[in-house]
Amino acid sequence: MSINPPPGRRASARRPFGRSRATSEQLQQCRPPLPRLRRTRLSRAHPALLTLAVVTVAVVATPLLFLLTEVFAADPQRITGALQRPRTLQLMINTLLLTAGATVGTVLIGVPTAFLLVRTNLVGRRWWWIAAALPLAIPSYVAGLAWVSGTPLRGYIGSVLVLVLVSTPYVTLPVAAALRRADTSIEEVARTLGRSPLRAFLTMTLPQVAPAAGAGALLVALYSISEFGVVAIMRYPALTPAVQTAFSGTFNRELAMVLSLLLVVLALLVVAAERALRRPVTALRVRGDDAAPLALSRGGQVLASLALGTVFLASVGMPVAVLVHRLIISVAGREVEVERLLAAARTTVLLGLGGALVATLLALPVGILAARQRTRLVAGLETATFLGHGLPGIVLGLSMVYLALRVVPSLYQTIGLLIIAYGILYVPKAVGSVRTAVAQVPVRLEETSRILGRSPWQTWTEVTGRVAWPGIAAGAMLVALTVMKELPATLMLRPTGTDTLATRLWQLTDIAAYGGAAPYGLMLIAVATIPALVLARQPGESR
Structure with a gap:
């Protein structure tokens, strides 16, 4: 398919570049129409999908609920005084x-x-x-x-x-x-x-x-x-x-x-x-x-x-140059903790994969709805997924500790609680990738699949999900990369005796042990380079 110039202007359109002046009306006719989803039965939100999206928002909103509960329980005068401080505005x-x-x-x-x-x-x-x-x-x-x-x-x-x-x-x-x-x-x-x-x-x-x-x-x-x-x-x-x-x-x-x-x-x-x-x-x-x-x-x-x-x-x-310089100093001073370094690297990778999996699973229903629906309800659900992303890591950590002790005490001081916190924190990154990937799948493919007798689940697994999978996987890779570098929430929620590359790096730099921190910094960069290189594949190399 090709786009031709507006009727009546073919002669001038064939002139060499620069010999004709384009009017705004001519160029407006050349713009591709923005796609609009056809309002068919396929574009209606499935009740199960809506339910899962609401569950995602409820999970993501838990830290904010904890924060609001603490604010309402505090002395109103102290809250007002804190809000009116000139330092707060600055x-x-x-x-x-x-x-x-x-x-x-x-x-x-x-x-x-x-x-x-x-x-x-x-x-x-x-x-x-x-x-x-x-x-x-x-x-x-x-x-x-x-x-x-x-x-x-x-x-x-x-x-x-x-x-x-x-x-x-x-x-x-x-x-x-x-x-x-x-x-x-x-x-x-x-x-x-x-x-x-x-x-x-x-x-x-x-x-x-x-x-x-x-x-x-x-x-x-x-x-x-x-x-x-x-x-x-x-x-x-x-x-x-x-x-x-x-x-x-x-x-x-x-x-x-x-x-x-x-x-x-x-x-x-x-x-x-x-x-x-x-x-x-x-x-x-x-x-x-x-x-x-x-x-x-x-x-x-x-x-x-x-x-x-x-x-x-x-x-x-x-x-990298600064860390290599510090590494040379640390090797000369025999400050490298090889076993602890490898254990921290292994924990970092496992947490990155776990956090990416949880964030992607939570993001799927919201991202699919955002790609196929233009309603205020769906827009509100998508916006609500960003609630946890604006919270500092220490607030997220405190809320997760509080909820774990009140609801599921067995989760306290476990890797599982930390992975759930990662999922809450980085759902927005996964939602954006899911929404974009699904939106680029033509609706006609789904309609054809349904006409041929496929169920909504079969349509997703055989058509939409298969076409959108590279984009969804790229979003999961981005979440894993971000989780590996996360610091504040990890410092608050990690089980006692468990180190990641980021937390150990921060501990050593906090006491000015830059030589000992250098190996952890370089290892963190090396581990994070793998998903970064995967994301660096040129667009269009694979479908």
């Missing part, structure tokens, strides 16, 4: 500035990086793909320690810089995948109608990848709101370290609860803003061939390679 403003800076920075770097990797003739694109995804393997607190020890950067600038460097792949990877799926024929038509290559890309192709960029920016914003390690290392006054200090330092529970509620409010505002700006997933490309890559000159290729190389060295090279 912490909230600082957190907003941090979130805005990190989000804007990742978009400004991630979108051009994706364009260079997909739409240009850049030399060594496969290697640059790997380089663009490897920052996912660098824990933010490891990068923060490296920059603090090697540079004078501190405060807001240092925090934003580290968050941008380690979070840019959250934008780069989905935007690159969307660019590979984008319909490039309308961009070609815009160029035949007189648009410059840059303007044709900005007006025709960029809107098609905007939802992917928005989804990545949402993950970065939520990550920035709840970030603890970087802001603590950089000594930047934000809400999350203030909550940690209020709980463990000053024992001011009322202040800690108020600050935690503000974090939840910020997270919900970010989600609401993303939903307001979100556009429906655009259709798959009309034409089956790839767009001709933009031919960069030799100078352009050198500049592009220098830009990508600079980002890679700052995000990956700097932390």
Whole structure:
């Protein structure tokens, strides 16, 4: 199928580029129509699916319920006093500035990086793909320690810089995948109608990848709101370290609860803003061939390679170099704990896989409904899954301990409770992947399956689930990668005597034992590199 210029303009459309001026009406007719799900019996939510989605929301909302219960049980005057403190307003403003800076920075770097990797003739694109995804393997607190020890950067600038460097792949990877799926024929038509290559890309192709960029920016914003390690290392006054200090330092529970509620409010505002700006997933490309890559000159290729190389060295090279230097010192001083290091690595991998499994299972019903339903109920259920993601790890840990002791005492101090907490914390990452993967499966395939006599379950297992599986698996891999690097909740909930690479690294750096911490940091990067490399596969390599 091809897209032709509007009737009556064929003669001018055949003119060479730049000899015709395109009107907005002409280009509007060239835009691909946004897909709309047909309202058939297949588009109605199955009662079982709705029930499972409600159960997911109930599980995710448990930490918030605990928080609200504690707030209502506290002295109202103390709660009001904590809310009206000038310091509270300043912490909230600082957190907003941090979130805005990190989000804007990742978009400004991630979108051009994706364009260079997909739409240009850049030399060594496969290697640059790997380089663009490897920052996912660098824990933010490891990068923060490296920059603090090697540079004078501190405060807001240092925090934003580290968050941008380690979070840019959250934008780069989905935007690159969307660019590979984008319909490039309308961009070609815009160029035949007189648009410059840059303007044709900005007006025709960029809107098609905007939802992917928005989804990545949402993950970065939520990550920035709840970030603890970087802001603590950089000594930047934000809400999350203030909550940690209020709980463990000053024992001011009322202040800690108020600050935690503000974090939840910020997270919900970010989600609401993303939903307001979100556009429906655009259709798959009309034409089956790839767009001709933009031919960069030799100078352009050198500049592009220098830009990508600079980002890679700052995000990956700097932390690894500092850790290797510390490792050499630790080996000389015989500070390496080999057995404990291997045990922590094994525990980290098992927790990552377990947390990814729980988060994906919880996300499936909500993601499927969000992909196929446009009702307020489904939108509310999807938004509610983000409730736990805005909570600090220490609040999530306290709520899980409280619920375990009250409901299932046998879960207290077990790996199972920690895995459940991971599932609650990272459901949003899995929901976004499930929603996007299922939305890209044509509804007609499901309708045909049902017409041929398949049940809803058979349609899912034989059609929808099979086609959407790569995207769902990528989301699970992303959750596993994030779980391996998680710190605050793990510190609170891990069973006594159980270490992960992240917790042992933090313990050693907290007492300034940087030589002993270096092997744990390098092992954590090595373990996290495996799922990062899987996520780094170029879009379109496999279906």
